Amino acid sequence: MIRSLLAMLVGCSVFGSDLLAHDTWVQANTNVVRTGDAVHLDLMLGNHGNEHRDFKLAGKIPIEKCTFDVHGPEGQSFDLKDRAIDTGYAPNEGFWSAKFVAARSGLYTVSHTVQSQHRTTRTIKGARTTFVASPKLDDVSTIQPGFDRVFGHPLEIVPEVNPCVPSGPGVPIKVKLLYKGKPLADSAISFIPRGEVLKEEHDPKYDLKTDAEGRAKFTPKTGNWYLIVAHRTEPEEKGEGYDKTTYSATLTVYVPEFCPCCD
Numbered sequence: 001m002i003r004s005l006l007a008m009l010v011g012c013s014v015f016g017s018d019l020l021a022h023d024t025w026v027q028a029n030t031n032v033v034r035t036g037d038a039v040h041l042d043l044m045l046g047n048h049g050n051e052h053r054d055f056k057l058a059g060k061i062p063i064e065k066c067t068f069d070v071h072g073p074e075g076q077s078f079d080l081k082d083r084a085i086d087t088g089y090a091p092n093e094g095f096w097s098a099k100f101v102a103a104r105s106g107l108y109t110v111s112h113t114v115q116s117q118h119r120t121t122r123t124i125k126g127a128r129t130t131f132v133a134s135p136k137l138d139d140v141s142t143i144q145p146g147f148d149r150v151f152g153h154p155l156e157i158v159p160e161v162n163p164c165v166p167s168g169p170g171v172p173i174k175v176k177l178l179y180k181g182k183p184l185a186d187s188a189i190s191f192i193p194r195g196e197v198l199k200e201e202h203d204p205k206y207d208l209k210t211d212a213e214g215r216a217k218f219t220p221k222t223g224n225w226y227l228i229v230a231h232r233t234e235p236e237e238k239g240e241g242y243d244k245t246t247y248s249a250t251l252t253v254y255v256p257e258f259c260p261c262c263d
Contacts, residue, residue: 011152021046022058025227025250026110027066028049028131031164033134035105041080043068043096043112048229051255053190053198059092066114068098073106073146074259080110092110102133107144107164111151122242123130126153129252132164140165155179155247157189157228163253172219173253176210183214191218194225223257 022045029040043066047058068080080098088094102108112127130147134140147162160174173191178182187210192198198206208216220226228251237245 001117002239004104012255022062022073023127023229023248023250024066024114024125025127025252026112027225027252028110028124028129028254030131031167031253031254031256032134032137033102034130035135036101036103037133038101039100039131039133041070041098041100041110043080043084043098045095046227047198048190048192048227050086053192053200053203054196055192055194055225057095060086060088060094063096065089066095068189069110070100070103071109071111071146071149073104073108073144073222085099099250102131105133106118107132107146107162109146109149109151111153115155117242120241120243122223122237122245123248124134124154124245125248125250126151126156127250127252128153128157130159130164132160142166150181152181153184153249155184155230155232155249157230157249157251159253164250167255168258169220169222169255171255172217173226173228174217174257175228177214177216177249179232179247183210184230185212185214185230187214187232189216191220192227192229193220193222194227220255223255226253226255228253 025044027042033039036128039137045061063081071076071077083153084096084098087097108131110129114125132144142165144162156178158176160176190206191206210216230249232247234245
């Protein structure tokens with residue numbers, strides 16, 4: 001699966017220094033939607049790959065060079081690129097947003113991949129987020145299989161507990177970092193709240209290291225958007241036109257201020 005994904009990524013190369021320097025992420029406008037209602041799914045380009053280490057936007061990715069999909073609770077997949085709208089006036093402003101109707105109850109995962117090359121560096125990125133469709137918004141089942149599905153991104157952050165329900169301040173976010181399908185130990189992973197700017201190089205509040213099994217756990221103290229980010233550089237991974245490869249992975253989690261499932 002990883003080989004086929006890499007082959008697919010090679011065919012969707014993007015050239016440009018902006019894409020190389022920044023990470024991409026996907027997010028839904030809510031973590032729980034009523035079954036049959038619409039949810040808005042966004043594809044964004046931000047600057048947490050540089051020293052700023054925050055949640056701010058930094059340009060707009062060429063969507064035709066990406067994958068941008070939503071995967072339903074029964075295994076079905078939908079390509080979002082043909083329904084995505086451009087929210088910006090200028091080519092490098094705004095972001096892409098796609099309206100999607102969650103026709104069936106259950107957990108949905110949004111995924112995105114892209115490959116870029118600038119000068120002699122190749123970069124491969126992967127991103128994901130989840131949301132739940134429920135018949136009742138005030139009575140959401142905590143049994144939502146599929147949150148830990150592995151998509152085979154070369155570097156991938158996989159939830160180990162459902163990131164949607166239960167969710168709230170004090171509920172730990174548990175993830176596993178995979179590199180080419182295997183747990184990546186002792187690797188830096190950041191949990192970035194929207195509105196915060198992390199300290200340069202290392203912020204003890206939000207920067208963690210994965211354990212021997214590639215796992216990391218972060219407990220949010222307040223409701224917010226949290227962007228989980230990991231990077232890896234392979235100086236010896238070379239090919240035609242590039243002399244190193246860098247990987248990035250993001251997982252976006254929305255934490256509500258109040259968690260009815262926790263009562």
